[in-house]
Amino acid sequence: MTRSDSRSKPRMEDLPDPIEWPRLPGAQRHMAIVIAGAVLLGLVSTVLVGWTMDSWEIAALYAAMILASTVVAYFSALGRARRGAGGIDWTMMRTALDSRSDALAVTDTEGKLVCANAAYGTRCDGYPSPFDLAGADEASRSRLANIAEQARRDGNGFAEIQQSVGGALRRLRISVRPADAARSYLLWTLRRGTAEKAMDDTVALLEGPAGIWLGSAGLMIVMADPSGEIITANGAFKTLISGGSGRAPTNLVDILEAGEDGARRMKTGGGVSLPVRLIELPLGNQKEQGTSAYVFLILREGSAAAEAASRVPDSLPALLSVLPIGLALADRDGRFTFMNESFAAIAGVEAGSELRYPSDLVIDEDKTMVSDAVRRAAASIERARDLRVHLKHKPDEPVALTVGKAPGAGGPAVVLSLKDNQEQLKLEKQIAQATKMQAVGQLAGGVAHDFNNILTAVIGYCDLMLLRHTPGDSDFDDINQIRQNANRAANLVRQLLAFSRQQTLRPQLIHVSDIVGELSHLLKRLLGETVTLTVKHGRNLAPVRADPGQMEQVIVNLAVNARDAMPEGGELTISTFAISAREAKSLDREGMPSAEYVAIGVKDTGTGIPPDILGKIFEPFFTTKEIGRGTGLGLSTVYGIVKQSGGYIFADSTPGGGTTFTIYLPAQEALPEAASAAAKADGGDPWGQGKILLVEDEAMVRAVAERALTRKGYEVLTAGHGEEALEILERMPEGVDLLISDVVMPTMDGPTLVQHARKAFPDLKIIFMSGYAEEQLRKSIDVPDVAFLAKPFSVQELSDKVRHEIARGTARAKPEPAAAK
Structure with missing residues (x-):
């Protein structure tokens, strides 16, 4: 029994029905309530009409119209529900996805699988959500969640994970992008690694008609992992080692043995040991654990070969030509003896061209490396070696060349496997670029946050000093120059935040x-x-x-x-x-x-x-x-x-x-303008009144904000962290008019402080000040009805914000006038 035999095929009925009612939670229950209410209302209305008009014929006609309207509304709602909440025809979507050979899936905002094609079911051994492909590996699950968020934010995301299918680890490359303009749905594309694709193609070859044809020609083909565990084999091999009983060994170590003269022999199911010739073809990158495999071509020799001579093709190259990977053979001197069409296509070898050595395929810089690998393989010094080379016809695009030994009747020979891994390299570059941009963005955001605290103090103190100096003073120009340079630094910080997509936008x-x-x-x-x-x-x-x-x-x-x-x-x-x-x-x-x-x-x-x-x-x-x-x-x-x-x-x-x-x-739809805008600061009385609690862990920012608000007439209480602020509020049963707090602080942060404070003062007005972006903070802070002040800010900006928030709280506290009777 090979590993592929135990793998159950996924069924299309395992895929969730995208048009079933559960896509609209409680739709059936709510619809039933609406229908029952409509029928009851119709009956009551019918009785009232009949009693009022004293004509039960008219009442019956009225009841029939209500019931007909209810039926039409019901089936209209049913049709809309079956097309999905967003008006998407999921049946047509599934048909479109099935027309693609790539494994494709669509998930909703909750990460649930709503649509997928058959290739996805085959690739994933069923129809799990893409978020479940990583299994219990928390790091991989986190990567999938990150690329989903990145796709909704930037338009695409890439990740590479290890997927367990049929008990074997497979390398899976995943790309994701929005499936609709609103970015409510995500389209996932699953691609195999180069080695996995070669393994799957080989399995399809051996288990298909080509495997039967090769077996009838007397050629046995086996694919096994590095430990010798058989992954799949063609029918000729299975029949010979099982003896027709259907039960067979699962490891090549139990089947193949080497004689004293170095010749290979294979044990059959009938207990006979036959001399064979073994050619070993490595698949994939042996340096990547879990992805390596080998294809073994087994030919019977001696009398056993003679018995099948009538069924053996004239040459081995005729058989190798049907394999879906680029293969070539070289003799002990390193000269080409054969290359199949796939190898010639990847290497850019035209028909009729005379190439004698593998080193003739590559650029001058790689010739020595290739020649040395072929020589070592021919001398049986190395089992197999993976090289990254540049072909002459495409010197800018590296390809993977595997060189290994292939023992033959005439002495050691060399087998070469050439793989076009451009898609893999492209995906690796995209992943590396996305990771680099994300890392630099996080660094820029952190630096900008700390720098904004410093700039807030510099700009604030300059504003306070300018209040004491008129344009005619000797120090006025110097102070103003410091402030202008601080604003230039603030612009540089905004550029850093813009790059990291963490700046405060007001769209x-x-x-x-x-x-x-x-x-x-x-x-x-x-x-x-x-x-x-x-x-x-x-x-x-x-x-x-x-x-x-x-x-x-x-x-x-x-x-x-x-x-x-x-x-x-x-x-x-x-x-x-x-x-x-x-x-x-x-x-x-x-x-x-x-x-x-x-x-x-x-x-x-x-x-x-x-x-x-x-x-x-x-x-x-x-x-x-x-x-x-x-x-x-x-x-x-x-x-x-x-x-x-x-x-x-x-x-x-x-x-x-x-x-x-x-x-x-x-593009957006033009919205009607509001009848009245929110009241803006009219620049009337610059002085304010009220009690303010200021919470900031940076002493220099706390000091400049306290001085600025005190000069405007406010009573200001200060605290260095959240716990100290709560102690102040406990000593003030009347509370304060406004709480101004930093977001990130030691001991207790701003959001936690606000949650505790509003338990005692539910209507407390809040202003958060931070060097991070407002959009970023609002996503991570679950606190309603708060205002935001971005650092660095000037004294005037702080004063205007405070006056606006206190005025808004006062306006909300005024009682509504009684309605005229």
């Missing part, structure tokens, strides 16, 4: 044409006289949701980069246009789902970007400018702002032909 519905139009005069001054600016606006563009200030920074950064790429002058064209869902699909932009977009194009006629640099331009601190002219944060800032706004940015360039940056922002 609103805007029209990109308005943003571009308002910037056109500023851009003309920035570009200079040698660069011509052309602006083209599309018609009937939908609004987008973004921070207008940050979008201005995006356009300015791209325009400045374009100016620097045109030292001799040129033309810069900024255009806005709409992209339909069909056009977005035809663009085939990596990671961008099909949806309605509003696009901004920034095109220059400059020097262009070389292909080897194009993939690095969004990395932080990467710049091609000379020292002192660029920080390397411009394009990474643009990338972070666009991603945090839910959009996508791509660069297309031709060296010498200019560069085009295209930003795609999801």
Whole structure:
């Protein structure tokens, strides 16, 4: 019994029915209640109509109309429910997924599997949720959760995990991206490693018609793991070792033995030991535990071979040609004796070309390495060796070459296996890039948080000093210069946070044409006289949701980069246009789902970007400018702002032909303007009144905030951490008007402090101040009705925020006027 024989095939009925009622929790129960209520209301109405009009015929007609309306409403709701909560036809979705050979699955916001194709069921030995593929491995489960979050945030995610299928560990590469514009559903794509694909293809070959044909020709083929455990074999091998009984050994160690002369012999099911010739072909990368396997070609020799001579093909190459992997054979001198079509296709060998040695396939730098590996394999010094080489016809793309010994009748020979692993290398680069960007982003966010505390104190003290100095004082200019440089440092911190997608954005519905139009005069001054600016606006563009200030920074950064790429002058064209869902699909932009977009194009006629640099331009601190002219944060800032706004940015360039940056922002529906906006600070009385509890672990920030609020007329109590603040509140039964707290503090953090404080004072107004982004904090803080003040802040910003929150609390506390009777 081989390992593949014990593997049960997944059944399509194991896949959850995507149109069944449980997709709408309690739908049947709620629908039944609604129907019962409608029928009861109809009966009551019928009795009232009949009694009022004294005409039971009219009442019966009225009752029939109500029942008919109820039936129509019921079946309409049933049809909508069966199409899914989002109007998705899951039956059609499953049909579309089944047309693909890749393993595909769709999950909802809760991580439940809602749709998958047959390839997914085969690959996963059933239909588990993608989140369950890692089993009990917490690290792998965490990676899957992270790439799901990354896909909803950035548009795609990649991870590699170990999957247990049939008792064996398999390497699985997983990519995920949003399946719809709202990012409620995720589309998962599962791909096998190179070794796993070769193993699966070999299993399909041996268990299919080709395995039967090879067996009828007298060739026995076995695939086994490094320990000799048989994974699968063709029928000829199974029949010979079982003797027709159906029971057979499961390990090659129990079947093959070596004689004193080094010849191989194989034990049959009838107890006979036959001389055989064994050719060993390694599969996969032997350095990767759990993925290595070997294919053994077994030929009977001597009289046993003569008995099957009529069924053995004229040559072994004819048999090797049908294998789905690139294989070649070389003699003891290292000369090619055979290569199959797969090997020739990967190596770029044309028909009729004369290649004598394996080293003729590779570039000069790899020739010595390949020749040495072939020599050592022919001399039986090494069993097998994996090499990473560069072929002559594709010198920029490394491939995997495995060189091993293959004992033959004429003495030691060499077998070579060539694998095109470009897809694997591409995925590895994407995973490495995503991991690097995430790590640098986390570092940037941490540095920015600490730096913001310092800048808050510097800017605050400068504001306090400027209150005591007029523009005519000798120190005024010096203090103002310190403040301006602190603001420049704050802008640099915002760029770091923009790259790490942790800055505080204040998104609103805007029209990109308005943003571009308002910037056109500023851009003309920035570009200079040698660069011509052309602006083209599309018609009937939908609004987008973004921070207008940050979008201005995006356009300015791209325009400045374009100016620097045109030292001799040129033309810069900024255009806005709409992209339909069909056009977005035809663009085939990596990671961008099909949806309605509003696009901004920034095109220059400059020097262009070389292909080897194009993939690095969004990395932080990467710049091609000379020292002192660029920080390397411009394009990474643009990338972070666009991603945090839910959009996508791509660069297309031709060296010498200019560069085009295209930003795609999801189109939004225009919402009606509110009848009345919230009351804004009108700049009336700058003085305030009220009692404020200020909680901040950084002494310098606490001191400057206390002085600023005290000067505005507030009574300020201070605490260095959450527990100290609770002790102060316990001594104040009347409470305070406002609590201002840092978020991250030792002993007790801000959110925990607020939860305890609101148990005694439920209506307590809260302001959180932090160097982290507001969006990031609101996702991690489960505290309702709180305001946020981003660090670094000025004295005026702190005063305005406090006055606004106290005024809002006072307005809410006023009783509503009695309704007129």
